[in-house]
Amino acid sequence: MTTAAIIVAAGRGRRAGGETPKQWRALASRRVVDWTLDRFRLPEITHIVLVLSPDDDPAWEEFGATDLLLAKGGTERADSVRNGLQALAGRGVTRVLIHDVARPCVTAALIRTVIQALDSHDAAAPGLVVTDALWSGADGFVEGTRDRAGLFAAQTPQGFDYDLICAAHEVRSGEAADDVEVARAAGIKVAIVPGEADNLKITRAEDFARAERVLRRDMDVRLGNGYDVHRFGPGDHVILCGCRIPHGRGLQGHSDADVGMHAVTDAIYGALAQGDIGRHFPPSDPQWKGAASEIFLAHAVSLAGNMGYHIANIDCTLVCEHPKIGPHAADMQTEMARIMGLTSDQVSIKATTSERLGFTGREEGIAALATACLVRS
Numbered sequence: 612m613t614t615a616a617i618i619v620a621a622g623r624g625r626r627a628g629g630e631t632p633k634q635w636r637a638l639a640s641r642r643v644v645d646w647t648l649d650r651f652r653l654p655e656i657t658h659i660v661l662v663l664s665p666d667d668d669p670a671w672e673e674f675g676a677t678d679l680l681l682a683k684g685g686t687e688r689a690d691s692v693r694n695g696l697q698a699l700a701g702r703g704v705t706r707v708l709i710h711d712v713a714r715p716c717v718t719a720a721l722i723r724t725v726i727q728a729l730d731s732h733d734a735a736a737p738g739l740v741v742t743d744a745l746w747s748g749a750d751g752f753v754e755g756t757r758d759r760a761g762l763f764a765a766q767t768p769q770g771f772d773y774d775l776i777c778a779a780h781e782v783r784s785g786e787a788a789d790d791v792e793v794a795r796a797a798g799i800k801v802a803i804v805p806g807e808a809d810n811l812k813i814t815r816a817e818d819f820a821r822a823e824r825v826l827r828r829d830m831d832v833r834l835g836n837g838y839d840v841h842r843f844g845p846g847d848h849v850i851l852c853g854c855r856i857p858h859g860r861g862l863q864g865h866s867d868a869d870v871g872m873h874a875v876t877d878a879i880y881g882a883l884a885q886g887d888i889g890r891h892f893p894p895s896d897p898q899w900k901g902a903a904s905e906i907f908l909a910h911a912v913s914l915a916g917n918m919g920y921h922i923a924n925i926d927c928t929l930v931c932e933h934p935k936i937g938p939h940a941a942d943m944q945t946e947m948a949r950i951m952g953l954t955s956d957q958v959s960i961k962a963t964t965s966e967r968l969g970f971t972g973r974e975e976g977i978a979a980l981a982t983a984c985l986v987r988s
């Protein structure tokens with residue numbers, strides 16, 4: 612499956628006030644368009660099409676020099692989307708996400724939810740259940756109420772089978788509120804996935820302040836480092852980053868002596884300012900004797916979640932002459948990612964020797980260093 616994204620940025624956005632269309636206006640130190648594009652720079656997404664107004668000359672020059680595909684905006688939104696779909700023709704794209712540039716607070720989690728829903732549906736889009744009472748009104752007075760049962764507020768990104776949405780846009784002309792409307796007119800069933808309250812569409816002037824609050828909260832980033840050492844002793848294997856590696860000696864320690872996993876665990880505790888493994892799992896407590904270090908790492912990850920953070924990435928360096936880490940690094944990445952609920956590309960495991968210097972060089976033990984980056988969820 613090859614997934615592409617189309618970011619529709621050709622609107623003039625006059626309702627948001629100001630002379631400049633909203634996508635080019637500053638939001639938390641960057642432009643709206645920059646925030647939105649960055650949200651779609653995910654390993655799962657192979658192509659990003661930016662649909663621009665023919666009038667936005669400097670943007671054509673600026674983005675023409677990047678890896679983005681560009682498409683020309685049309686008179687109606689549907690024309691812009693159609694041009695964006697055509698820009699993907701012949702590129703082997705099987706699924707496409709269509710997103711409004713004015714929703715810069717969309718999260719990677721929501722984008723992935725829509726992509727995953729396309730595994731079992733031809734189309735999927737986020738919607739928020741309407742929970743507020745609904746009124747009709749005129750001249751500042753309530754004129755009636757509306758039944759909210761079964762109503763959803765539609766969001767983007769809206770995801771589709773590429774060929775089906777292309778065909779739907781081919782036969783449909785004229786105005787459509789969104790691509791779900793175009794898809795449904797062609798008989799495509801659209802699954803609803805849960806939207807996010809913070810995935811707001813910047814429409815009015817005051818929406819900038821709300822979007823900025825959401826984005827600045829996301830910028831609550833914490834770093835932690837971890838360092839650990841275990842000495843060699845008798846044995847026929849070591850456990851490193853969750854992987855059992857045959858070796859002429861074992862590592863000694865109270866638990867399974869997984870020096871790499873301990874360093875990563877301490878990096879997470881460090882980012883949270885919550886001490887270290889010894890504080891949460893005292894070595895004086897016999898229940899942790901010989902324990903699988905996975906327990907410690909899983910605890911640190913769940914503590915991060917409880918404190919409102921998720922792990923953005925982990926980097927771990929093992930320092931040893933032997934065993935050679937390279938052949939096992941990919942397995943270690945997979946195993947560490949599994950325990951932490953991350954994807955492998957969020958976990959780096961690498962190794963170095965110390966040029967036969969010091970205790971690691973004399974092969975008396977293995978050291979490990981780790982860095983963890985945590986972001987507020």
Ligand code: MG
Nearest residue numbers: 839840870873
């Ligand atoms: Mg340790």
